Amino acid sequence: MVSGSGKPGACQDPAGFCLLRNLKHLHLACADQQIAECEQRISCLLDKIEQKKADEKDTKFLEKLAQLMFECLDHWRVHRQAIMEDITQRGD
Template identity: 45%
Template sequence: MPNIDREREHLAKADRDIAEGAQRINELVVRIQAGTAAGHDTTEAKRLLELMRETLEQWQVHRELILDAIARHERGE
């Protein structure tokens, strides 16, 4: 398979991963809010949320690298 096809597959996977990660983050935010409102200790959940946000940022950086690779292939580099 040509490299550009592989990069496009990687892009599709990155897009799915980013969307799913964002959804999980949103769900965790809701749980943290509910836990806080109920008087529960949400310290660990907030730590997890921060880690998930950092991971999502890295996935977005990786997605940009994939886009750059696709652009290079399209330019014939």
């Protein structure tokens, strides 16, 4: 429906704003999903590191990988926060 048409179910926002708002919330949901998946992968990797240590195996590579994964997780959290700030500032 045309923006501001006054018809039931019509978007009352400026043209295209409803779509943009929905995309921002979809983007936020995607970031949340990526964060959850990253946390799960890190948890599995940390378990694997502990198993390797118990078996007295070298864990240097896995520890470096864990460090990089924690950095990625931090970046996802910063990205998510930027999305939230954008949504909050615009009142979406």
